Amino acid sequence: MPMFQPSRKDGIVGFEGGGDGRILDLDTAVKDGVLGGVPVGSYAGGVGEKLDLKKMIEELNLPQVPSVFICPISLEPMQDPVTLCTGQTYERSNILKWFSLGHYTCPTTMQELWDDTVTPNNTLYHLTYTWFSQKYVQMKKRSEDAQGRASELLTTLKKVKGQSRIQTLKELRRLVATHSTARKTVVDEGGVSLLSSLLGPFTSYAVGSEVIAILVNLALSSESKTNLMQPAKVSSIVDILNEGSVETKVNCVRLIETLMEEKDFRTEIVSSHSLLVALMRLIVWSYLFILDVLSSVPEGRQALKDCSNTIPTLVKLLMRISESCTDYALSILCSVCKLSPEECSLIAVDAGLAAKLLLVIQSGCSPVLKQRAAELLKLCSLNYSDTIFISKCKLTRTIQ
Incomplete structure (x- = not known):
């Protein structure tokens, strides 16, 4: 079988693999935007002592890292990258563990290896080190700036x-x-x-x-x-x-x-009574939030519709706790009533929904909330004549 030969360009080793396995040299990485143009060798971004790559990776804990720095096995940034004869690069400890399990193929391409030698990929290591050190120094500078600004704000306060x-x-x-x-x-x-x-x-x-x-x-x-x-x-x-x-x-x-x-x-x-009331309101809001999420999926809507207490309880909560609670209650009622308009609207109107909806429309609530109340009121009125529906509203003659 042929042995893998590394290619050289301007004295810098680069490894050619298929697709994403290609490892760029430093100049190309800067040109493509992987690095920000920091000179090679200035890995610490002006910091006197050399930074530890493992420490930088752990402290930064970045959610997004260029894919070229990620080990295909662990999906973590590589600290000691080595390249196989197929041109694919892995973290040394991960690929050696792969070999120890009796695998003699490339994990990415599944090609059978004709040589199990692992070659340190110094170019990729320097790329990784430079990228993380830039981010690390920027983070430290922001932290120092934040420290100074916090002190200034306390003085201003x-x-x-x-x-x-x-x-x-x-x-x-x-x-x-x-x-x-x-x-x-x-x-x-x-x-x-x-x-x-x-x-x-x-x-x-x-x-x-x-x-x-x-x-x-x-x-x-x-x-x-x-x-x-x-x-x-x-x-x-x-x-x-x-x-x-x-x-x-x-x-x-x-x-x-x-x-x-x-x-x-x-x-x-x-x-104190006021604390108890506030906590109870917060609990009600939390329950309504969860029920609103449930009502957004078919199974949840069906379960809410099948529960005999859903509509009467939600009607009671309208205009009683807070505007946000009223908003959630209306949202749930709309979802449930649209699932079975005839059946649910009868239950809702008998529970006093029409009167509550009119109060929402006449209140100082947001226009979006009023619009939702008007739509639900129209839905509930479809099964009644005007006279019967007005009587169901249980309002005074003046408001009617």
Whole structure:
């Protein structure tokens, strides 16, 4: 059998395989956009000591990596690439394990190997190293920038009020959500105490929701948790929980849960009727969200239709919890009623749906919600004469 011979171009070894097995030289990789033009040899991007490839791969944990760097066996970036006689390249440990299992074929092409020698692919290693080191240095620079910016924002937060304070908090929230160095800076520079001081009886929703969104991303000390357990601060968190968006509600619950983990936590701190109501509303919203997802598939719609409590329960929830809950309830009702209009509309109207839909249409809900209510009302009215349908609405003569 012929032996595989590596080809040479300008002193750089390149390996020719079929299709995706072709390994590019450095110049071609830069030209094709795989690399960003960093000179070969400057792998650390200006960093003094040479970076460890394994460490860079682990810390970056990138969701997308050029396919030329991926081992076809493990589907992970290669740290020690070697090439077979077929021209295909693999991670050394993976291909040696393949051989140890008694396989003497190329895993990608399934060609029988005429030579089991594995040749270190230095060109691909340097390509991989350069690409990852660029990304790593960029990440480190962004982290340093985030650290400095977080410190600046904390200083600004001590000085500003009103809309400027809200904008500062929004930027700080985005920063701590994406950079661990920013989170550490906020904690180390006393940011938790500063943020906690913004929660109180006169805290606006706009400020409070941003503060809570930041706090749930930070590692809170026992002292910080004790400070947040002051009645005035807990009351502020509960108020924001009651009037906030779903994201804010979840953040409030997460923060309360964090406080409850503290050994000095006292249950009476959160033993309030308003907190119970807010949590129950959040639970109802969660259930409706899940049911809405179920109603989007045929099996789910059929199961909801077959349950005798589905329509009456959803009708009761309309205009009782929140606009988002009403939206989900209407969405589910539309899906179920369209499955069997005659049967379901009779049940829905008897449960008081028509009156509820008219209330939705006359309320301050979004135009999309009103349109959905109008469509469902029209669907429900098809099986009735005008007189009977109006009587089913159970409204006063004036509203009729």
